[in-house]
Amino acid sequence: MMRYISTRGAAPSLTFGEAMMTGLARDGGLYVPETIPHISPDQIAALVGQSYEDIAFAVMRPYIGDLFTDAEFKGLIAKAYAGFGHMARAPLKQLAPNHFLLELFHGPTLAFKDFAMQLIGQMMQAALAKSGERITIVGATSGDTGSAAIEAFKGLANVDVFILFPHGRVSEVQRRQMTTPDAANIHALAIDGTFDDAQARLKDMFNDFAFRDGVRLAGVNSINWARVLAQVVYYFSAAVSLGAPHRKVSFTVPTGNFGDIFAGYIARQMGLPIEKLVIATNQNDILHRALSTGDYRPDGVVPSISPSMDIQVSSNFERALFDAYGRDGKAIAALMDDLKAGAFHISQGALETLRATFASGRCSESETQDTIRQTLNDSAELLCPHSAVGVYVAQDHLGATPMITLATAHPAKFPDAVEQASGLRPALPPRMADMMTKPERVTRVPNDLAALQALVRERIAR
Numbered sequence: 491m492m493r494y495i496s497t498r499g500a501a502p503s504l505t506f507g508e509a510m511m512t513g514l515a516r517d518g519g520l521y522v523p524e525t526i527p528h529i530s531p532d533q534i535a536a537l538v539g540q541s542y543e544d545i546a547f548a549v550m551r552p553y554i555g556d557l558f559t560d561a562e563f564k565g566l567i568a569k570a571y572a573g574f575g576h577m578a579r580a581p582l583k584q585l586a587p588n589h590f591l592l593e594l595f596h597g598p599t600l601a602f603k604d605f606a607m608q609l610i611g612q613m614m615q616a617a618l619a620k621s622g623e624r625i626t627i628v629g630a631t632s633g634d635t636g637s638a639a640i641e642a643f644k645g646l647a648n649v650d651v652f653i654l655f656p657h658g659r660v661s662e663v664q665r666r667q668m669t670t671p672d673a674a675n676i677h678a679l680a681i682d683g684t685f686d687d688a689q690a691r692l693k694d695m696f697n698d699f700a701f702r703d704g705v706r707l708a709g710v711n712s713i714n715w716a717r718v719l720a721q722v723v724y725y726f727s728a729a730v731s732l733g734a735p736h737r738k739v740s741f742t743v744p745t746g747n748f749g750d751i752f753a754g755y756i757a758r759q760m761g762l763p764i765e766k767l768v769i770a771t772n773q774n775d776i777l778h779r780a781l782s783t784g785d786y787r788p789d790g791v792v793p794s795i796s797p798s799m800d801i802q803v804s805s806n807f808e809r810a811l812f813d814a815y816g817r818d819g820k821a822i823a824a825l826m827d828d829l830k831a832g833a834f835h836i837s838q839g840a841l842e843t844l845r846a847t848f849a850s851g852r853c854s855e856s857e858t859q860d861t862i863r864q865t866l867n868d869s870a871e872l873l874c875p876h877s878a879v880g881v882y883v884a885q886d887h888l889g890a891t892p893m894i895t896l897a898t899a900h901p902a903k904f905p906d907a908v909e910q911a912s913g914l915r916p917a918l919p920p921r922m923a924d925m926m927t928k929p930e931r932v933t934r935v936p937n938d939l940a941a942l943q944a945l946v947r948e949r950i951a952r
């Protein structure tokens with residue numbers, strides 16, 4: 491049965507169910523499968539024409555061990571995607587010759603995060619129903635993960651959800667998606683700091699074992715392997731629509747915490763014929779700089795019109811480094827120690843390994859705006875700023891291989907930025923129309939571990 495190991499090599503290996511409920515490994519690392527299951531060209535060919543749900547089952551089944559029976563797992567997948575607003579779940583649109591857009595924003599909160607969050611919501615509920623346990627989820631968000639988690643877990647009796655978002659650094663729609671749900675188990679916390687601060691405090695909570703065990707802490711960020719796994723599926727669904735396994739494709743991914751593009755990497759490792767995975771960054775371009783120079787050096791988060799990507803410490807890059815360093819946990823632990831001291835340098839061998847799979851590019855604020863305007867004119871597609879970053883960077887990598895750019899969020903989540911760029915103000919779906927006038931429930935919190943822990947303890951004791 492599949493086991494999961496830590497990228498830092500000093501935590502016990504776990505089953506899928508344990509890794510899903512654990513979040514961060516106890517040595518501070520991230521869980522990855524001990525081996526990556528291979529899908530043969532014939533098995534990929536058999537996915538052609540299947541529903542998104544059937545592809546999801548075929549791709550994820552080898553990873554989940556005996557946590558669920560086949561029938562249970564199929565039932566959870568069906569429930570997870572039933573609320574999506576598009577029959578195809580992740581439809582492909584053509585933008586230009588050999589350039590396609592994968593629309594990942596038809597889920598309940600209008601962002602790609604719903605693909606994984608809706609499913610892990612179902613899986614965690616089913617696992618908790620079997621164990622009878624109660625958990626405390628703490629999540630860090632730069633805008634999209636938070637609302638997706640709240641939507642997936644609101645109102646559940648055995649889960650409390652605390653979402654840390656950077657005060658004043660998410661769009662109004664993103665903020666209201668987190669602050670207007672009135673379920674008692676939801677706690678929206680606006681932290682005085684950046685997303686990197688929020689994610690660092692979240693990891694601090696996991697690394698404080700007394701706190702972690704005391705509140706039964708669980709994570710739904712992409713530090714949780716189950717999040718990454720669910721996102722592998724749409725790489726398969728898109729690639730088979732464009733001719734895989736007989737034709738290669740490439741993907742460009744607007745990138746922040748590196749979870750989404752890492753899911754593409756896993757699809758490639760499984761055998762999906764992906765030529766290149768292109769990392770698209772906004773002005774917070776640490777990943778582009780790291781791939782270009784080998785230097786991974788955070789230099790402060792600068793707010794942008796694509797706020798979900800305003801990140802300098804991309805958690806999942808650690809998973810890619812783990813493979814690039816030949817799965818040497820000690821080497822990864824040393825790099826992460828260097829990062830605590832300010833930066834790390836990627837060895838030449840590891841850099842070449844990364845460059846064999848990944849390319850990268852950066853998009854400025856004005857290029858983002860121009861791309862929104864230009865894409866509307868040329869293809870009648872209104873992009874959100876994050877997707878525009880992807881489309882801009884993809885244009886430098888177009889060629890004989892079909893390029894699929896991930897459209898990670900609906901433009902209506904960022905109406906001000908989109909209107910400023912295009913003159914069009916995208917409307918929220920009618921089901922969300924009252925959100926802009928509902929009362930908000932939010933607690934402003936300092937960037938301070940002890941204060942956050944006290945707040946969590948106090949709220950769950952109520």
Ligand SMILES: N[C@@H](CCOP(=O)(O)O)C(=O)O
Binds near residue numbers: 632634711746
């Ligand atoms: N861009 C994300 C940041 C958190 O990423 P995650 O994939 O680790 O949950 C967001 O919008 O919250």
